[in-house]
Amino acid sequence: MCVSGISSDTGVSMVNALRWWWGILLAFSLLAAARLVAPLPFVIEVIIFSIYTMGCNFLLGRVGFISFGQPAYLAAGAYGTAFYLFYFGTDPYVGILVGVLSGLAVSAIVGPLFVRLRSDYFALVNLALAGIIYYLMQKVLAGITKGDNGLWFLTRIASNPVLDLGKPGQFFIFAMLVAVAVWALYKYLDDSIFGACCLATKLNEDKLEFIGYSNYRVRLLAFVVANTTTALAGAMYAVYLGFVSPEITSPHRAPDPVVVTILGGTGTLYGPIVGAVAYTGMKDAISKVIGNWELFIGFLLVFIMLAGEKGIWGSLAPRLEKLFSWRKAGTAGGDGGEARR
Protein backbone atom coordinates (compact mmCIF):
# COMPACT_ATOMS: atom_id res chain seq x y z
CA MET A 1 0.00 0.00 0.00
CA CYS A 2 1.67 3.16 -1.15
CA VAL A 3 -0.53 6.15 -1.62
CA SER A 4 1.82 9.01 -0.96
CA GLY A 5 4.51 10.74 -2.82
CA ILE A 6 6.88 9.62 -0.10
CA SER A 7 6.70 5.97 -0.94
CA SER A 8 9.15 3.39 -2.12
CA ASP A 9 10.01 3.66 -5.79
CA THR A 10 8.32 1.51 -8.39
CA GLY A 11 11.41 -0.61 -8.99
CA VAL A 12 11.57 -1.71 -5.37
CA SER A 13 7.82 -2.41 -5.39
CA MET A 14 8.18 -4.61 -8.46
CA VAL A 15 11.07 -6.50 -6.91
CA ASN A 16 9.01 -7.03 -3.77
CA ALA A 17 6.03 -8.20 -5.82
CA LEU A 18 8.21 -10.63 -7.77
CA ARG A 19 9.71 -11.86 -4.52
CA TRP A 20 6.23 -12.60 -3.14
CA TRP A 21 5.13 -14.38 -6.26
CA TRP A 22 8.37 -16.31 -6.37
CA GLY A 23 7.74 -17.40 -2.78
CA ILE A 24 4.20 -18.55 -3.35
CA LEU A 25 5.02 -20.24 -6.65
CA LEU A 26 7.83 -22.08 -4.90
CA ALA A 27 5.51 -23.14 -2.08
CA PHE A 28 2.84 -24.42 -4.46
CA SER A 29 5.42 -26.02 -6.75
CA LEU A 30 6.63 -28.00 -3.76
CA LEU A 31 3.05 -29.06 -3.13
CA ALA A 32 2.70 -30.03 -6.78
CA ALA A 33 5.96 -31.97 -6.60
CA ALA A 34 4.72 -33.68 -3.44
CA ARG A 35 2.22 -35.39 -5.67
CA LEU A 36 5.06 -37.46 -7.09
CA VAL A 37 6.01 -38.86 -3.69
CA ALA A 38 2.87 -38.55 -1.61
CA PRO A 39 -0.57 -40.03 -2.25
CA LEU A 40 -2.84 -37.72 -4.23
CA PRO A 41 -5.62 -37.69 -1.57
CA PHE A 42 -3.08 -36.48 0.97
CA VAL A 43 -1.90 -33.59 -1.23
CA ILE A 44 -5.47 -32.60 -2.10
CA GLU A 45 -6.43 -32.63 1.57
CA VAL A 46 -3.45 -30.39 2.37
CA ILE A 47 -4.49 -27.92 -0.31
CA ILE A 48 -8.14 -27.78 0.78
CA PHE A 49 -7.12 -27.62 4.44
CA SER A 50 -4.82 -24.69 3.70
CA ILE A 51 -7.75 -22.82 2.05
CA TYR A 52 -9.88 -23.72 5.10
CA THR A 53 -7.22 -22.30 7.38
CA MET A 54 -6.58 -19.08 5.43
CA GLY A 55 -9.89 -17.59 6.59
CA CYS A 56 -9.25 -18.56 10.19
CA ASN A 57 -5.70 -17.21 9.92
CA PHE A 58 -7.01 -13.86 8.66
CA LEU A 59 -9.54 -13.61 11.47
CA LEU A 60 -7.06 -14.55 14.16
CA GLY A 61 -3.90 -12.94 12.84
CA ARG A 62 -5.34 -9.77 11.34
CA VAL A 63 -8.53 -9.00 13.23
CA GLY A 64 -7.71 -10.73 16.53
CA PHE A 65 -10.84 -12.92 16.51
CA ILE A 66 -10.37 -16.52 17.53
CA SER A 67 -13.16 -18.66 16.12
CA PHE A 68 -14.01 -22.17 17.26
CA GLY A 69 -16.93 -22.25 14.89
CA GLN A 70 -15.25 -22.53 11.52
CA PRO A 71 -16.89 -25.94 10.85
CA ALA A 72 -20.21 -24.06 10.73
CA TYR A 73 -19.09 -22.08 7.67
CA LEU A 74 -17.31 -25.11 6.22
CA ALA A 75 -20.65 -26.94 6.48
CA ALA A 76 -22.53 -24.02 4.92
CA GLY A 77 -20.31 -24.32 1.86
CA ALA A 78 -20.33 -28.11 1.79
CA TYR A 79 -24.10 -28.47 2.22
CA GLY A 80 -24.81 -25.66 -0.24
CA THR A 81 -22.85 -27.57 -2.85
CA ALA A 82 -24.29 -30.92 -1.77
CA PHE A 83 -27.91 -29.74 -1.97
CA TYR A 84 -27.32 -28.42 -5.46
CA LEU A 85 -25.56 -31.55 -6.71
CA PHE A 86 -27.93 -33.97 -4.97
CA TYR A 87 -31.26 -32.30 -5.74
CA PHE A 88 -30.90 -29.78 -8.55
CA GLY A 89 -27.96 -30.03 -10.94
CA THR A 90 -24.83 -31.84 -11.96
CA ASP A 91 -22.30 -29.12 -12.79
CA PRO A 92 -19.64 -29.14 -10.05
CA TYR A 93 -18.56 -25.57 -10.84
CA VAL A 94 -22.08 -24.30 -10.28
CA GLY A 95 -22.17 -26.47 -7.14
CA ILE A 96 -19.06 -24.80 -5.78
CA LEU A 97 -20.50 -21.38 -6.60
CA VAL A 98 -23.70 -22.28 -4.73
CA GLY A 99 -21.58 -23.44 -1.77
CA VAL A 100 -19.61 -20.19 -1.70
CA LEU A 101 -22.82 -18.14 -1.89
CA SER A 102 -24.29 -20.22 0.96
CA GLY A 103 -21.26 -19.40 3.12
CA LEU A 104 -21.52 -15.75 2.15
CA ALA A 105 -25.20 -15.72 3.13
CA VAL A 106 -24.64 -17.42 6.50
CA SER A 107 -21.74 -15.04 7.30
CA ALA A 108 -23.76 -12.01 6.27
CA ILE A 109 -26.68 -13.12 8.46
CA VAL A 110 -24.78 -13.95 11.67
CA GLY A 111 -21.90 -11.51 11.16
CA PRO A 112 -23.75 -8.32 12.19
CA LEU A 113 -24.54 -9.99 15.54
CA PHE A 114 -21.26 -11.82 16.15
CA VAL A 115 -18.71 -9.12 15.30
CA ARG A 116 -20.07 -6.86 18.04
CA LEU A 117 -18.85 -9.37 20.62
CA ARG A 118 -15.54 -9.44 22.45
CA SER A 119 -13.04 -11.97 21.18
CA ASP A 120 -13.72 -14.56 23.90
CA TYR A 121 -17.49 -14.41 23.44
CA PHE A 122 -16.97 -14.41 19.69
CA ALA A 123 -15.09 -17.73 19.98
CA LEU A 124 -17.87 -19.31 22.01
CA VAL A 125 -20.81 -18.04 19.98
CA ASN A 126 -19.22 -19.43 16.84
CA LEU A 127 -18.72 -22.77 18.57
CA ALA A 128 -22.40 -22.68 19.50
CA LEU A 129 -23.30 -22.00 15.86
CA ALA A 130 -21.27 -25.04 14.78
CA GLY A 131 -23.21 -27.09 17.33
CA ILE A 132 -26.53 -25.75 16.07
CA ILE A 133 -25.72 -26.51 12.44
CA TYR A 134 -24.49 -30.00 13.38
CA TYR A 135 -27.78 -30.69 15.15
CA LEU A 136 -29.82 -29.20 12.30
CA MET A 137 -28.08 -31.32 9.70
CA GLN A 138 -28.11 -34.49 11.79
CA LYS A 139 -31.63 -34.36 13.26
CA VAL A 140 -33.93 -31.45 12.40
CA LEU A 141 -33.32 -31.41 8.64
CA ALA A 142 -32.63 -35.15 8.37
CA GLY A 143 -35.41 -35.43 5.80
CA ILE A 144 -33.34 -33.52 3.26
CA THR A 145 -29.80 -34.06 4.61
CA LYS A 146 -30.31 -37.84 5.11
CA GLY A 147 -29.00 -37.44 8.66
CA ASP A 148 -25.88 -39.37 9.60
CA ASN A 149 -25.98 -41.25 6.30
CA GLY A 150 -25.23 -38.02 4.48
CA LEU A 151 -25.77 -37.00 0.90
CA TRP A 152 -23.98 -39.06 -1.78
CA PHE A 153 -23.66 -37.46 -5.20
CA LEU A 154 -20.31 -38.59 -6.65
CA THR A 155 -21.96 -40.28 -9.59
CA ARG A 156 -24.09 -37.22 -10.35
CA ILE A 157 -21.06 -34.94 -10.90
CA ALA A 158 -20.92 -34.09 -14.60
CA SER A 159 -17.63 -34.23 -16.47
CA ASN A 160 -16.15 -31.12 -18.03
CA PRO A 161 -13.86 -31.04 -21.08
CA VAL A 162 -11.52 -28.45 -19.56
CA LEU A 163 -11.06 -29.68 -16.00
CA ASP A 164 -13.10 -32.70 -14.98
CA LEU A 165 -13.55 -32.33 -11.23
CA GLY A 166 -14.80 -35.87 -10.95
CA LYS A 167 -11.27 -37.09 -11.68
CA PRO A 168 -8.85 -36.71 -8.75
CA GLY A 169 -5.90 -35.77 -10.97
CA GLN A 170 -7.79 -32.92 -12.57
CA PHE A 171 -9.40 -31.90 -9.30
CA PHE A 172 -5.87 -31.55 -7.94
CA ILE A 173 -5.02 -28.98 -10.65
CA PHE A 174 -8.24 -27.10 -9.94
CA ALA A 175 -7.54 -27.10 -6.19
CA MET A 176 -4.03 -25.73 -6.80
CA LEU A 177 -5.38 -22.90 -8.97
CA VAL A 178 -8.01 -22.01 -6.38
CA ALA A 179 -5.45 -22.10 -3.55
CA VAL A 180 -3.08 -19.75 -5.41
CA ALA A 181 -5.99 -17.40 -6.13
CA VAL A 182 -7.09 -17.41 -2.48
CA TRP A 183 -3.51 -16.82 -1.34
CA ALA A 184 -3.19 -13.91 -3.77
CA LEU A 185 -6.46 -12.46 -2.46
CA TYR A 186 -5.19 -12.52 1.13
CA LYS A 187 -1.84 -11.12 0.07
CA TYR A 188 -3.72 -8.27 -1.62
CA LEU A 189 -5.90 -7.73 1.45
CA ASP A 190 -2.87 -7.75 3.75
CA ASP A 191 -1.23 -5.03 1.67
CA SER A 192 -4.35 -2.92 1.33
CA ILE A 193 -5.77 -0.18 3.51
CA PHE A 194 -8.39 -2.70 4.55
CA GLY A 195 -5.67 -5.05 5.83
CA ALA A 196 -4.12 -2.19 7.79
CA CYS A 197 -7.56 -1.35 9.22
CA CYS A 198 -8.00 -4.97 10.31
CA LEU A 199 -4.64 -4.95 12.06
CA ALA A 200 -5.44 -1.57 13.59
CA THR A 201 -8.76 -2.78 14.97
CA LYS A 202 -6.91 -5.69 16.53
CA LEU A 203 -4.27 -3.39 18.06
CA ASN A 204 -6.54 -0.60 19.28
CA GLU A 205 -10.15 -0.39 18.20
CA ASP A 206 -10.83 3.00 19.79
CA LYS A 207 -8.00 4.71 17.96
CA LEU A 208 -9.21 3.39 14.64
CA GLU A 209 -12.54 5.10 15.28
CA PHE A 210 -10.81 8.35 16.20
CA ILE A 211 -9.22 8.35 12.73
CA GLY A 212 -12.65 7.99 11.15
CA TYR A 213 -13.19 4.27 10.56
CA SER A 214 -16.04 2.16 11.85
CA ASN A 215 -14.66 -0.85 13.73
CA TYR A 216 -17.91 -2.64 13.22
CA ARG A 217 -17.77 -2.35 9.43
CA VAL A 218 -14.11 -3.35 9.25
CA ARG A 219 -14.78 -6.43 11.39
CA LEU A 220 -17.94 -7.37 9.54
CA LEU A 221 -16.23 -7.24 6.16
CA ALA A 222 -13.27 -9.27 7.47
CA PHE A 223 -15.67 -11.81 8.99
CA VAL A 224 -17.62 -12.23 5.76
CA VAL A 225 -14.48 -12.52 3.61
CA ALA A 226 -12.84 -15.05 5.95
CA ASN A 227 -15.90 -17.24 6.34
CA THR A 228 -16.74 -17.18 2.65
CA THR A 229 -13.22 -18.55 2.09
CA THR A 230 -14.01 -21.26 4.63
CA ALA A 231 -17.21 -22.04 2.76
CA LEU A 232 -15.19 -22.33 -0.45
CA ALA A 233 -13.09 -25.01 1.25
CA GLY A 234 -16.29 -26.77 2.32
CA ALA A 235 -17.64 -26.68 -1.24
CA MET A 236 -14.37 -28.14 -2.53
CA TYR A 237 -14.47 -30.93 0.05
CA ALA A 238 -18.01 -31.74 -1.08
CA VAL A 239 -17.10 -31.98 -4.77
CA TYR A 240 -13.88 -33.88 -4.10
CA LEU A 241 -15.45 -36.47 -1.82
CA GLY A 242 -18.85 -36.55 -3.55
CA PHE A 243 -20.35 -36.89 -0.14
CA VAL A 244 -21.29 -34.67 2.81
CA SER A 245 -22.45 -35.70 6.28
CA PRO A 246 -23.00 -33.82 9.55
CA GLU A 247 -19.56 -35.01 10.63
CA ILE A 248 -18.09 -32.05 8.69
CA THR A 249 -19.49 -29.63 11.27
CA SER A 250 -18.93 -31.79 14.32
CA PRO A 251 -17.95 -29.52 17.25
CA HIS A 252 -15.09 -31.86 18.18
CA ARG A 253 -13.41 -30.83 14.89
CA ALA A 254 -13.87 -27.15 15.75
CA PRO A 255 -10.34 -26.46 17.02
CA ASP A 256 -8.69 -27.95 13.89
CA PRO A 257 -8.30 -24.72 11.85
CA VAL A 258 -7.25 -22.76 14.94
CA VAL A 259 -4.63 -25.40 15.77
CA VAL A 260 -3.36 -25.42 12.18
CA THR A 261 -3.26 -21.61 12.13
CA ILE A 262 -1.21 -21.43 15.32
CA LEU A 263 0.94 -24.38 14.29
CA GLY A 264 1.76 -22.76 10.95
CA GLY A 265 2.26 -19.25 12.35
CA THR A 266 -0.65 -16.94 13.13
CA GLY A 267 -1.04 -13.99 10.78
CA THR A 268 1.61 -15.18 8.34
CA LEU A 269 0.75 -15.70 4.71
CA TYR A 270 2.58 -19.02 4.41
CA GLY A 271 1.40 -20.22 7.84
CA PRO A 272 -1.80 -21.90 6.61
CA ILE A 273 0.09 -23.90 3.98
CA VAL A 274 2.88 -24.90 6.34
CA GLY A 275 0.41 -25.68 9.13
CA ALA A 276 -1.80 -27.75 6.84
CA VAL A 277 1.19 -29.76 5.59
CA ALA A 278 2.48 -30.33 9.13
CA TYR A 279 -0.88 -31.17 10.69
CA THR A 280 -2.18 -33.39 7.91
CA GLY A 281 1.24 -34.99 7.56
CA MET A 282 1.50 -35.75 11.26
CA LYS A 283 -2.04 -37.14 11.32
CA ASP A 284 -1.39 -39.27 8.27
CA ALA A 285 2.02 -40.57 9.31
CA ILE A 286 1.28 -41.20 12.96
CA SER A 287 -2.11 -42.82 12.44
CA LYS A 288 -0.40 -45.49 10.31
CA VAL A 289 1.80 -46.67 13.15
CA ILE A 290 -0.01 -45.74 16.37
CA GLY A 291 -3.54 -46.75 17.30
CA ASN A 292 -4.37 -43.84 19.61
CA TRP A 293 -2.88 -41.28 17.26
CA GLU A 294 -5.08 -38.38 18.46
CA LEU A 295 -3.49 -38.61 21.90
CA PHE A 296 0.01 -38.61 20.44
CA ILE A 297 -0.75 -35.66 18.17
CA GLY A 298 -2.21 -33.78 21.13
CA PHE A 299 1.04 -34.13 23.08
CA LEU A 300 3.09 -33.27 20.02
CA LEU A 301 1.09 -30.11 19.41
CA VAL A 302 1.47 -29.05 23.05
CA PHE A 303 5.22 -29.50 22.69
CA ILE A 304 5.38 -27.54 19.40
CA MET A 305 3.32 -24.68 20.82
CA LEU A 306 5.49 -24.48 23.93
CA ALA A 307 8.70 -24.68 21.91
CA GLY A 308 7.82 -21.80 19.62
CA GLU A 309 4.72 -19.70 20.13
CA LYS A 310 5.20 -18.10 16.71
CA GLY A 311 4.45 -21.39 14.99
CA ILE A 312 6.55 -23.19 12.41
CA TRP A 313 6.62 -20.49 9.72
CA GLY A 314 6.69 -17.67 12.26
CA SER A 315 9.87 -19.16 13.73
CA LEU A 316 11.45 -20.13 10.41
CA ALA A 317 10.79 -16.93 8.46
CA PRO A 318 13.23 -14.63 10.30
CA ARG A 319 16.00 -17.22 9.89
CA LEU A 320 15.26 -17.68 6.19
CA GLU A 321 15.09 -13.95 5.64
CA LYS A 322 18.43 -13.52 7.36
CA LEU A 323 19.88 -16.35 5.31
CA PHE A 324 18.72 -14.95 1.99
CA SER A 325 18.85 -11.28 3.04
CA TRP A 326 15.31 -10.95 1.87
CA ARG A 327 14.48 -8.07 4.07
CA LYS A 328 15.36 -4.54 3.13
CA ALA A 329 17.61 -3.01 5.80
CA GLY A 330 15.82 -0.83 8.31
CA THR A 331 12.31 -1.96 7.56
CA ALA A 332 9.85 -4.01 9.57
CA GLY A 333 10.90 -6.67 11.99
CA GLY A 334 10.30 -7.14 15.67
CA ASP A 335 6.91 -7.25 17.21
CA GLY A 336 4.20 -8.49 14.95
CA GLY A 337 6.37 -8.31 11.87
CA GLU A 338 5.32 -11.79 11.09
CA ALA A 339 1.88 -10.47 10.31
CA ARG A 340 3.15 -9.39 6.89
CA ARG A 341 5.49 -12.18 5.94
Add this chain to the structure above:
Amino acid sequence: MPPERSAATANHEILAVKGLNVSYGASKVLFDVGLSVRPREIVACVGRNGAGKSTLLKTIAGFLKPDSGSIRSGQTSLAGLKSYEIARMGIKYVPQDKKVFSDLTVRENLELGSYASKDYDWERITGYFPKLKQLMDRKGGYLSGGERQMLMIGRALLGRPQALLVDEPAEGLAPSIVSHLREVLRELSAHTALVLVEQNLPLVCAIASRVYALKEGRVVAELADRESIRPDVCERYL
Protein backbone atom coordinates in the same frame (compact mmCIF):
# COMPACT_ATOMS: atom_id res chain seq x y z
CA MET B 1 -16.71 18.97 1.58
CA PRO B 2 -19.44 17.20 3.60
CA PRO B 3 -22.41 19.40 4.56
CA GLU B 4 -21.71 18.95 8.25
CA ARG B 5 -18.26 20.42 7.92
CA SER B 6 -19.41 23.51 6.09
CA ALA B 7 -21.97 24.16 8.82
CA ALA B 8 -19.31 25.61 11.11
CA THR B 9 -18.41 28.88 9.53
CA ALA B 10 -16.59 31.86 10.93
CA ASN B 11 -19.90 33.08 12.36
CA HIS B 12 -20.57 29.90 14.27
CA GLU B 13 -18.86 28.26 17.17
CA ILE B 14 -16.95 25.24 15.95
CA LEU B 15 -17.79 23.61 19.23
CA ALA B 16 -20.44 24.65 21.72
CA VAL B 17 -20.81 22.51 24.83
CA LYS B 18 -23.62 23.36 27.23
CA GLY B 19 -24.75 21.84 30.52
CA LEU B 20 -22.75 18.66 30.00
CA ASN B 21 -23.12 15.97 32.64
CA VAL B 22 -21.13 12.76 32.32
CA SER B 23 -20.86 9.73 34.61
CA TYR B 24 -18.79 6.57 34.75
CA GLY B 25 -21.45 4.19 35.99
CA ALA B 26 -22.76 5.58 39.27
CA SER B 27 -19.86 8.00 39.62
CA LYS B 28 -20.57 11.43 38.19
CA VAL B 29 -17.52 13.08 36.64
CA LEU B 30 -18.71 16.25 34.86
CA PHE B 31 -21.29 18.65 36.24
CA ASP B 32 -22.98 21.17 33.91
CA VAL B 33 -19.81 21.84 31.96
CA GLY B 34 -19.92 24.47 29.24
CA LEU B 35 -17.29 25.32 26.66
CA SER B 36 -17.07 27.35 23.50
CA VAL B 37 -14.57 27.10 20.66
CA ARG B 38 -14.49 29.49 17.71
CA PRO B 39 -12.46 29.20 14.50
CA ARG B 40 -8.70 29.71 14.89
CA GLU B 41 -8.94 29.64 18.68
CA ILE B 42 -6.69 27.68 20.98
CA VAL B 43 -8.80 26.71 23.95
CA ALA B 44 -7.11 25.03 26.89
CA CYS B 45 -8.64 23.09 29.75
CA VAL B 46 -6.53 23.03 32.87
CA GLY B 47 -7.03 21.31 36.17
CA ARG B 48 -5.60 18.71 38.46
CA ASN B 49 -5.66 14.99 37.80
CA GLY B 50 -9.21 13.73 38.05
CA ALA B 51 -10.77 17.12 37.36
CA GLY B 52 -12.56 15.67 34.32
CA LYS B 53 -10.50 17.26 31.54
CA SER B 54 -9.89 14.06 29.55
CA THR B 55 -13.47 12.94 30.15
CA LEU B 56 -14.63 16.19 28.57
CA LEU B 57 -12.54 15.57 25.43
CA LYS B 58 -13.59 11.93 25.21
CA THR B 59 -17.24 12.94 25.46
CA ILE B 60 -16.89 15.55 22.70
CA ALA B 61 -15.11 12.94 20.56
CA GLY B 62 -18.03 10.56 20.98
CA PHE B 63 -16.20 7.98 23.03
CA LEU B 64 -18.37 8.58 26.12
CA LYS B 65 -22.10 9.16 26.16
CA PRO B 66 -23.25 12.17 28.18
CA ASP B 67 -26.06 11.87 30.73
CA SER B 68 -27.39 15.24 29.60
CA GLY B 69 -26.34 18.46 27.97
CA SER B 70 -25.60 19.42 24.40
CA ILE B 71 -22.54 19.31 22.19
CA ARG B 72 -22.90 21.14 18.88
CA SER B 73 -20.65 21.88 15.96
CA GLY B 74 -22.21 24.67 13.96
CA GLN B 75 -25.82 23.55 13.48
CA THR B 76 -25.03 19.88 14.01
CA SER B 77 -25.55 18.08 17.30
CA LEU B 78 -22.73 15.68 18.10
CA ALA B 79 -24.63 13.94 20.88
CA GLY B 80 -25.42 10.40 19.87
CA LEU B 81 -22.97 10.33 16.98
CA LYS B 82 -20.34 7.60 16.92
CA SER B 83 -16.71 8.58 17.36
CA TYR B 84 -15.83 7.73 13.74
CA GLU B 85 -18.70 9.89 12.51
CA ILE B 86 -17.45 12.82 14.58
CA ALA B 87 -13.93 12.27 13.23
CA ARG B 88 -15.30 12.33 9.68
CA MET B 89 -16.97 15.67 10.45
CA GLY B 90 -13.51 17.06 11.03
CA ILE B 91 -13.36 16.96 14.81
CA LYS B 92 -10.34 14.79 15.53
CA TYR B 93 -9.25 13.50 18.92
CA VAL B 94 -5.62 12.83 19.81
CA PRO B 95 -5.59 10.67 22.95
CA GLN B 96 -3.22 11.08 25.85
CA ASP B 97 -1.53 7.69 25.87
CA LYS B 98 0.61 8.27 22.76
CA LYS B 99 -0.02 4.72 21.60
CA VAL B 100 0.10 4.54 17.82
CA PHE B 101 -0.60 1.33 15.92
CA SER B 102 2.60 -0.36 16.95
CA ASP B 103 2.69 -3.03 14.23
CA LEU B 104 2.15 -0.52 11.43
CA THR B 105 4.90 1.68 10.04
CA VAL B 106 4.72 5.47 10.11
CA ARG B 107 3.79 5.34 6.42
CA GLU B 108 0.97 2.89 7.08
CA ASN B 109 -0.28 4.92 10.03
CA LEU B 110 -0.45 7.99 7.78
CA GLU B 111 -2.04 6.02 4.96
CA LEU B 112 -4.84 4.99 7.31
CA GLY B 113 -5.43 8.66 8.07
CA SER B 114 -5.20 9.61 4.41
CA TYR B 115 -7.63 6.99 3.19
CA ALA B 116 -10.24 7.91 5.81
CA SER B 117 -10.00 11.62 5.09
CA LYS B 118 -9.14 11.47 1.36
CA ASP B 119 -6.27 13.84 2.06
CA TYR B 120 -2.92 12.69 0.68
CA ASP B 121 -1.03 15.93 1.22
CA TRP B 122 1.81 14.54 3.32
CA GLU B 123 4.09 17.42 2.46
CA ARG B 124 2.02 19.60 4.77
CA ILE B 125 2.33 17.06 7.60
CA THR B 126 6.07 16.58 7.15
CA GLY B 127 6.33 20.37 6.92
CA TYR B 128 5.12 20.55 10.50
CA PHE B 129 7.05 17.47 11.60
CA PRO B 130 10.09 17.02 9.29
CA LYS B 131 11.36 14.10 11.36
CA LEU B 132 8.48 11.92 10.21
CA LYS B 133 9.97 11.95 6.72
CA GLN B 134 12.99 9.97 7.97
CA LEU B 135 10.84 7.54 9.95
CA MET B 136 8.43 6.42 7.22
CA ASP B 137 9.46 2.75 7.33
CA ARG B 138 9.81 2.49 11.10
CA LYS B 139 7.12 0.68 13.01
CA GLY B 140 5.07 2.70 15.45
CA GLY B 141 6.19 0.50 18.32
CA TYR B 142 9.79 1.63 17.84
CA LEU B 143 9.14 5.39 17.98
CA SER B 144 10.02 7.59 20.93
CA GLY B 145 7.29 9.39 22.86
CA GLY B 146 7.89 12.62 20.95
CA GLU B 147 7.87 10.87 17.59
CA ARG B 148 4.62 9.14 18.46
CA GLN B 149 3.07 12.42 19.42
CA MET B 150 4.17 13.92 16.09
CA LEU B 151 2.70 10.94 14.25
CA MET B 152 -0.60 11.11 16.12
CA ILE B 153 -1.03 14.83 15.58
CA GLY B 154 0.19 14.54 11.98
CA ARG B 155 -2.27 11.73 11.25
CA ALA B 156 -5.10 13.69 12.86
CA LEU B 157 -4.28 16.70 10.68
CA LEU B 158 -4.99 14.77 7.50
CA GLY B 159 -8.32 15.90 6.15
CA ARG B 160 -7.71 19.43 7.47
CA PRO B 161 -9.92 19.06 10.54
CA GLN B 162 -11.87 22.03 11.75
CA ALA B 163 -11.05 21.19 15.37
CA LEU B 164 -8.35 19.12 16.99
CA LEU B 165 -8.88 17.83 20.53
CA VAL B 166 -5.45 17.10 21.98
CA ASP B 167 -5.12 15.42 25.34
CA GLU B 168 -1.94 16.24 27.29
CA PRO B 169 0.30 16.72 24.23
CA ALA B 170 3.37 17.70 26.28
CA GLU B 171 3.17 14.97 28.88
CA GLY B 172 6.46 13.12 29.25
CA LEU B 173 8.20 14.98 26.42
CA ALA B 174 11.64 16.60 26.52
CA PRO B 175 11.63 20.44 26.79
CA SER B 176 13.05 20.84 23.26
CA ILE B 177 10.22 18.75 21.81
CA VAL B 178 7.67 20.67 23.86
CA SER B 179 8.92 23.97 22.45
CA HIS B 180 8.72 22.56 18.90
CA LEU B 181 5.22 21.34 19.63
CA ARG B 182 4.28 24.76 20.97
CA GLU B 183 5.29 26.39 17.69
CA VAL B 184 3.48 23.77 15.63
CA LEU B 185 0.30 24.18 17.65
CA ARG B 186 0.52 27.93 17.24
CA GLU B 187 0.93 27.53 13.45
CA LEU B 188 -1.91 25.04 13.29
CA SER B 189 -4.32 27.42 14.94
CA ALA B 190 -4.23 29.57 11.81
CA HIS B 191 -6.37 26.90 10.12
CA THR B 192 -7.69 24.62 12.85
CA ALA B 193 -9.29 25.33 16.19
CA LEU B 194 -7.50 23.53 18.99
CA VAL B 195 -8.79 22.26 22.30
CA LEU B 196 -5.93 21.28 24.56
CA VAL B 197 -6.07 19.48 27.85
CA GLU B 198 -2.77 20.26 29.47
CA GLN B 199 -1.14 20.59 32.86
CA ASN B 200 1.93 22.37 31.52
CA LEU B 201 0.83 25.90 32.42
CA PRO B 202 3.71 27.76 30.70
CA LEU B 203 2.78 25.99 27.44
CA VAL B 204 -0.91 26.72 27.90
CA CYS B 205 -0.33 30.37 28.74
CA ALA B 206 2.02 30.83 25.79
CA ILE B 207 -0.50 29.78 23.16
CA ALA B 208 -4.06 29.66 24.51
CA SER B 209 -6.58 32.33 23.64
CA ARG B 210 -9.08 31.03 26.15
CA VAL B 211 -8.62 28.88 29.24
CA TYR B 212 -11.18 26.87 31.17
CA ALA B 213 -10.20 25.79 34.68
CA LEU B 214 -11.85 22.60 35.81
CA LYS B 215 -12.07 21.45 39.39
CA GLU B 216 -13.83 18.29 40.51
CA GLY B 217 -15.82 18.12 37.30
CA ARG B 218 -16.97 21.74 37.25
CA VAL B 219 -15.76 24.74 35.28
CA VAL B 220 -14.60 27.11 38.01
CA ALA B 221 -13.13 29.83 35.78
CA GLU B 222 -13.02 30.99 32.18
CA LEU B 223 -10.10 33.21 31.27
CA ALA B 224 -10.74 34.85 27.95
CA ASP B 225 -8.27 37.71 27.70
CA ARG B 226 -4.54 37.44 27.19
CA GLU B 227 -3.85 39.60 30.25
CA SER B 228 -5.35 37.10 32.62
CA ILE B 229 -3.94 33.98 30.93
CA ARG B 230 -0.83 33.71 33.08
CA PRO B 231 0.56 30.70 34.97
CA ASP B 232 0.12 32.38 38.35
CA VAL B 233 -3.53 33.18 37.60
CA CYS B 234 -4.25 29.71 36.23
CA GLU B 235 -2.63 28.14 39.25
CA ARG B 236 -5.08 29.82 41.57
CA TYR B 237 -7.86 27.68 40.19
CA LEU B 238 -6.07 24.37 40.48
